[in-house]
Amino acid sequence: SAVISQKPSRDICQRGTSLTIQCQVDSQVTMMFWYRQQPGQSLTLIATANQGSEATYESGFVIDKFPISRPNLTFSTLTVSNMSPEDSSIYLCSVAGQGIGGYTFGSGTRLTVV
Amino acid sequence: DAKTTQPPSMDCAEGRAANLPCNHSTISGNEYVYWYRQIHSQGPQYIIHGLKNNETNEMASLIITEDRKSSTLILPHATLRDTAVYYCIASGAGSYQLTFGKGTKLSVIP
Numbered sequence: 328s329a330v331i332s333q334k335p336s337r338d339i340c341q342r343g344t345s346l347t348i349q350c351q352v353d354s355q356v357t358m359m360f361w362y363r364q365q366p367g368q369s370l371t372l373i374a375t376a377n378q379g380s381e382a383t384y385e386s387g388f389v390i391d392k393f394p395i396s397r398p399n400l401t402f403s404t405l406t407v408s409n410m411s412p413e414d415s416s417i418y419l420c421s422v423a424g425q426g427i428g429g430y431t432f433g434s435g436t437r438l439t440v441v
Numbered sequence: 442d443a444k445t446t447q448p449p450s451m452d453c454a455e456g457r458a459a460n461l462p463c464n465h466s467t468i469s470g471n472e473y474v475y476w477y478r479q480i481h482s483q484g485p486q487y488i489i490h491g492l493k494n495n496e497t498n499e500m501a502s503l504i505i506t507e508d509r510k511s512s513t514l515i516l517p518h519a520t521l522r523d524t525a526v527y528y529c530i531a532s533g534a535g536s537y538q539l540t541f542g543k544g545t546k547l548s549v550i551p
Contacts, residue, residue, distance in 0.1 A: 328487070360538070369528070370485065370541040419484050421539075429475060429487025430539060437482070 329354050329422050333433030340410055340440050347406045348436045350420035355400035360421040361393070364435070370419065376403045410440045442540040443468040443531035450546040453523075459516040461545050463529030466510040472533050474505060476514045478525040479544070485528065488514065519549045 330353040340346050350359060361373040373393055374382040382395040396404045407414050417435045424430055446464040453459040465474065473492050477485040489496055489503045491512070496503045502515040516523055528544040 331484075333484075369543050370539075372538060372540075375538070421484075424487070429477070429490060430485075431487065432484030435482075435484050 328424055328429070329356060329431045331420060331422065331431055331433040333420055333436060335436055336434065337437040338439070340438065342411050342440055344410055345406055345408045346410065346438060347404050348418055348420075350403045350405070350433055352401045352422055356422040357400070358423055359397065359403045360423075360430075361395065361403075361405045362419045362421060362432075364417040364419065366415070373405070373418075407438065410438075412440045414438065415440045442533070442538070443472055445529045445531055445542050447527070447529050447542065447545045449543065450548070452548050452550055453516075453519045455521060455549050455551050456518055459514075459519040459523065459547060459549070461514040461516075461527050461529075461547065462511065463514070464511045465529070465531045468509055468531045469533070472531045474503065474509075474512050475530040475532060475539065476501070476503065477528045477530065477539075477541075478523075478547075479528070480522075480525040485541075488527075519547075521549050521551065523547065524549045 332351040334349045359376045362370040364370045372385050373388045374384045376382045376395045376397040378397045378400050394406045417437050419435045420433045421430050473490050475490040476488040479485045491503045505512045526544040526546050
């Protein structure tokens with residue numbers, strides 16, 4: 328299965344600033360996924376990132392707040408813009424496995440906004 | 442993705458089998474049952490998946506009822522490191538999306 332490197336692992340940010348999270352995969356993948364996990368909650372899909380096209384956002388998430396880049400088949404970034412304390416969450420990237428196998432997740436970025 | 446229902450929490454004695462149930466009564470014919478777990482502060486880890494036959498790998502066994510409306514994940518010899526939140530997900534092979542519910546928090550007791 329793919330190996331994902333996600334950076335940073337954690338950060339504490341001031342409200343009103345932005346943070347860019349990087350996700351690097353050790354193999355080429357068509358789709359990459361970004362999730363949010365708010366404190367004590369389950370994972371919620373933010374968007375699906377395809378190389379060469381704009382990301383597809385889920386209901387409740389917008390590009391202005393969570394811009395995504397996908398410059399090639401092994402890398403993606405998620406930016407959390409104009410942060411507020413409500414954005415304090417764990418953000419995770421994920422890629423699909425081979426065929427119909429399981430998905431692999433990064434170790435997550437724990438974001439605290441103060 | 443079909444809705445799944447899991448108990449919010451379970452305890453299991455170390456060394457015993459942990460049996461985690463999941464109901465997915467509205468699962469459609471092309472949806473697989475996936476199991477993931479999330480150990481505290483880590484990303485979810487894939488465990489196993491199946492369509493209608495029982496499956497076994499080095500981590501666990503998956504038992505799916507004949508009508509496919511429910512399944513059970515079995516950890517044959519639970520260890521303290523198996524303490525985690527376990528998620529059961531029903532997802533189509535081509536959906537490329539996973540819908541996570543609240544999962545079952547499994548606590549393995551020494």
